[in-house]
Amino acid sequence: MLILGISAFFHDAAAALIRDGEIMAAAQEERFTRIKNDASFPLNAIRNCLDIAHVSVDELDAVVFYDKPLLKLERLLESYHARAPFGWRSFLTSMPVWMKQKMMLKKVIRDELSVLPGYNKKKLRLLFCEHHLSHAASTFYVSPYEEAAILTIDGVGEWATTSISAGKGKDIRVLKEIRFPHSLGLLYSSFTYYCGFEVNAGEYKLMGLAPYGDPGSEEFLRMKQTILEKLITVYEDGSFVLHQEYFNYVSGLRMVHEKKWEALFGFPRRKPESALEPCHCNLALAIQKVTEDVVLKLAATTKQLTGLESLCLAGGVALNCVANGKILDKGLFRNIFIQPAAGDAGGALGAALAAYHIYFGRERALYSDEDSMQHAYLGPAFGxxxxxxxxxxxxxxxxxxxxxxxxxxxxxxxxxxxxxxxxxxxxxxxxxxxxxxxxxxxxxxxxxxxxxxxxxxxxxxxxxxxxxxxxxxxxxxxxxxxxxxxxxxxxxxxxxxxxxxxxxxxxxxxxxxxxxxxxxxxxxxxxxxxxxxxxxxxxxxxxxxxxxxxxxxxxxxxxxxxxxxxxxxxxxxxxxxxxxxxxxxxxxxxxxxxxxxxxxxxxx
Incomplete structure (x- = not known):
C-alpha cells in the first residue's frame, strides 16, 4: 500500500511517501525551490518522493493532507466573530486566500498534481487528517515503542494547541487537549516577535539567545514574574490560559499589543537586525524558563494520565532542545523519542502514517530497538x-x-x-x-x-x-x-x-x-x-x-x-x-x- 502525505500553505511545506507502513522518502519543498520555509504546494518534494520509490500518482492508494481546512476556517470565523468589529483588517487580508485556495483545497490538490505523469483525477483518493493527530502519528508510529505516551505542543492546528495522547499498537487515543487561543507555541512566538526575530523561523534564535540572560539579575526575575502574572496563568497540571488583552494574533496583523508590552517590560519591540541589549537577553531567558516549566508540568500530567514508561514528542515546541533536556533530567520516562521533523514538515509524514494505521486499519510492525526514521536520511541522493x-x-x-x-x-x-x-x-x-x-x-x-x-x-x-x-x-x-x-x-x-x-x-x-x-x-x-x-x-x-x-x-x-x-x-x-x-x-x-x-x- 502506497500513501503520500502532504503539508502545505502555512509554512515549511513537505511531502512524505510510505509503502506498507515503511518510509520511502520525505523532503521539504524549500530544499528544491531554495526559498526558506517555502509554504507553497510541495510539487517538487512530491516528485522527488515518487522518483525515489519509482511510482506514479495513479499507483498511490491515497493522498493525505496534514490538517482539516474547514475546521481551521471554523476556528477563524468564530475568532473574528467573537472580537468584531476588531480584526477587520486581518479578516480582509486572510479571507481572499481562504476563498480562492483553502476553501477549495480538494480542487487545488487535484489540479496541482495534474502536472505529474501517470495521473487520473478520478482514481485519486484524497483524505484529510487532523493537525495534532498528524503530529502524534509522526512521532509514535516511527518510534520503537509498542506503547507510549504522546505529547504534542505547537502554535495551533485546527483548534488544538497542545494534546496528550496514548499510543498502543496501531491506535492513538487523545486524552486531553488545550485549545486556541491558549497556545504555548504562540506565546513563545510572541516573544520571538518582540525580540526582533521572524515568527515561525526565529524561535530557535530566541532559544539560543536565552543563555546570555542573567538568571540572578533583578531584571530577569521581574520579567519572569511579569510573564506569569500578566501574560499567562499556569496551573499545576500544565494547562494554562493566555491573557488575550496583551496579544493580537487572534484577529490582528501582529503578534502582540506592542504598547502594552512596552509598559510591562520597559522597552519597545526590538527592530530586526538592531543591537541586542541585556534586556533582550533577560526577556529571552525569562520566556525560555517559563516554557520549560510549562513543558515539565505537561510531561508530568502526561505520565499521570497514561502511566506509561515511554514518551513521544512532536509539534514545533518539541524542537526546543533545552526543554527536551529538562524532561530527560526529570526522569519521568524511561524512554523518550522526539520526531526530528517535529514541525509542520513532519505533519506530512504523520498524515500518511495515520491514514495507513487508522483509516486503513493496518497493523504496526516493530523491527528493532531503533526508530524507523532511517536516521532522517530520507531525501534525494546524488551520485x-x-x-x-x-x-x-x-x-x-x-x-x-x-x-x-x-x-x-x-x-x-x-x-x-x-x-x-x-x-x-x-x-x-x-x-x-x-x-x-x-x-x-x-x-x-x-x-x-x-x-x-x-x-x-x-x-x-x-x-x-x-x-x-x-x-x-x-x-x-x-x-x-x-x-x-x-x-x-x-x-x-x-x-x-x-x-x-x-x-x-x-x-x-x-x-x-x-x-x-x-x-x-x-x-x-x-x-x-x-x-x-x-x-x-x-x-x-x-x-x-x-x-x-x-x-x-x-x-x-x-x-x-x-x-x-x-x-x-x-x-x-x-x-x-x-x-x-x-x-x-x-x-x-x-x-x-x-x-x-x-x-x-x-x-x-
Whole structure:
C-alpha cells in the first residue's frame, strides 16, 4: 500500500511517501525551490518522493493532507466573530486566500498534481487528517515503542494547541487537549516577535539567545514574574490560559499589543537586525524558563494520565532542545523519542502514517530497538554522474578518491589544520537539522571557529552557538548524556573535566564579553551556559562520518567536531551538488567533500 502525505500553505511545506507502513522518502519543498520555509504546494518534494520509490500518482492508494481546512476556517470565523468589529483588517487580508485556495483545497490538490505523469483525477483518493493527530502519528508510529505516551505542543492546528495522547499498537487515543487561543507555541512566538526575530523561523534564535540572560539579575526575575502574572496563568497540571488583552494574533496583523508590552517590560519591540541589549537577553531567558516549566508540568500530567514508561514528542515546541533536556533530567520516562521533523514538515509524514494505521486499519510492525526514521536520511541522493556534471558546469577541479580510507584520512588531516569542510554525502536529511549528510564540519577545539563560522561562512548573528557531533561511544565522556541523541534534539551540559573556571561576575557580562570568554577546551561548541546541543553517530547510522570522527580522534586525541547545516543565513540547507558548490564558492569554506570527490578552494 502506497500513501503520500502532504503539508502545505502555512509554512515549511513537505511531502512524505510510505509503502506498507515503511518510509520511502520525505523532503521539504524549500530544499528544491531554495526559498526558506517555502509554504507553497510541495510539487517538487512530491516528485522527488515518487522518483525515489519509482511510482506514479495513479499507483498511490491515497493522498493525505496534514490538517482539516474547514475546521481551521471554523476556528477563524468564530475568532473574528467573537472580537468584531476588531480584526477587520486581518479578516480582509486572510479571507481572499481562504476563498480562492483553502476553501477549495480538494480542487487545488487535484489540479496541482495534474502536472505529474501517470495521473487520473478520478482514481485519486484524497483524505484529510487532523493537525495534532498528524503530529502524534509522526512521532509514535516511527518510534520503537509498542506503547507510549504522546505529547504534542505547537502554535495551533485546527483548534488544538497542545494534546496528550496514548499510543498502543496501531491506535492513538487523545486524552486531553488545550485549545486556541491558549497556545504555548504562540506565546513563545510572541516573544520571538518582540525580540526582533521572524515568527515561525526565529524561535530557535530566541532559544539560543536565552543563555546570555542573567538568571540572578533583578531584571530577569521581574520579567519572569511579569510573564506569569500578566501574560499567562499556569496551573499545576500544565494547562494554562493566555491573557488575550496583551496579544493580537487572534484577529490582528501582529503578534502582540506592542504598547502594552512596552509598559510591562520597559522597552519597545526590538527592530530586526538592531543591537541586542541585556534586556533582550533577560526577556529571552525569562520566556525560555517559563516554557520549560510549562513543558515539565505537561510531561508530568502526561505520565499521570497514561502511566506509561515511554514518551513521544512532536509539534514545533518539541524542537526546543533545552526543554527536551529538562524532561530527560526529570526522569519521568524511561524512554523518550522526539520526531526530528517535529514541525509542520513532519505533519506530512504523520498524515500518511495515520491514514495507513487508522483509516486503513493496518497493523504496526516493530523491527528493532531503533526508530524507523532511517536516521532522517530520507531525501534525494546524488551520485557520480550528477557530481561530475556539476563540477564540469562550474569549471571546477577536484580529486576522486577510490579508497575511502585515504579520503577520510585527508579530510581528518585538513580538519586538524583548522580547515572548514563542506560535507555532502548520501541522502539529504528530513527536518530542520543537518545530521551529517549536508553538513559543515570544523574543529570544535579551535577558539576562533565560532566567530569565523558565524561571520565568514554562515553570515549570521554572532551570538548563535554551534552543535557538536561525536561517536555514540564517546557521548558519556564529553557530555552529561547516557542515551543516544541522533537528531540533535537534546541540550546537555559539557562534562566538567572540559569546563574552565569562569571569571567573577560572568553572569552579568554582556553578549560580547561572554562570547570572548573561553569557557571550555571546546569553546566553539560550548554555549555561554556550558551547554551543548549534541548529535551522536553510530557506525550503522552514518558509517563515513563515524569513521571520520574516529580518525580525527586518532590524529588529535579528541573525537569531537562542529556539525552545522550546509547553508548560509536565510537559505535552506543544500540539496543538490549544484547547491553545495554554490554555497562553497560563496563562503570561506576551505574544502568540499562530495561523495568520493574532494575539492580544494585554493585550486579553483
Amino acid at each position: 557520480y554522474e550528477h557530481i561530475v556534471k556539476a563540477l564540469r558546469r562550474k569549471k571546477m577541479v577536484g580529486l576522486e578518491y577510490k579508497d575511502e580510507a585515504v579520503l577520510i584520512a585527508e579530510v581528518a588531516r585538513c580538519l586538524k589544520e583548522k580547515k572548514i569542510v563542506g560535507w555532502f554525502q548520501g541522502r539529504m536529511e528530513f527536518g530542520p537539522r543537518a545530521l551529517g549528510n549536508r553538513s559543515i564540519l570544523a574543529d570544535a577545539a579551535d577558539p576562533e571557529m565560532q566567530r569565523k563560522l558565524n561571520l565568514s561562512i554562515k553570515y549570521r548573528e554572532g551570538f548563535r552557538p554551534f552543535a557538536p557531533v561525536c561517536r555514540v561511544e564517546n557521548a558519556g565522556r564529553y557530555f552529561n548524556l547516557d542515551v543516544p541523541s541522533p537528531y540533535m534534539l537534546l541540550t546537555r551540559p559539557l562534562a566538567g573535566r572540559f569546563c574552565l573556571p569562569l571569571p567573577e561576575g560572568y553572569a552579568s557580562l554582556n553578549i560580547r564579553e561572554k562570547l570572548d570568554t573561553v569557557r571550555s577546551t571546546f569553546p566553539s561548541i560550548t554555549h555561554v551556559d556550558l551547554s551543548c546541543r549534541v548529535q551522536t553517530v553510530t557506525k550503522g547510522s552514518n558509517p563515513r562520518l563515524w569513521q571520520l570522527l574516529k580518525v580525527f580522534e586518532e590524529l588529535t586525541g579528541e573525537g569531537l567536531l562542529i556539525n552545522t547545516s550546509f547553508n548560509v543565513r536565510d537559505e535552506p540547507i543544500v540539496c543538490s551538488a549544484e547547491d553545495a558548490i554554490h554555497c562553497f564558492m560563496h563562503t570561506k569554506m576551505d574544502i568540499l567533500v562530495m561523495e568520493n570527490f574532494l575539492i580544494y578552494k585554493e585550486d579553483q
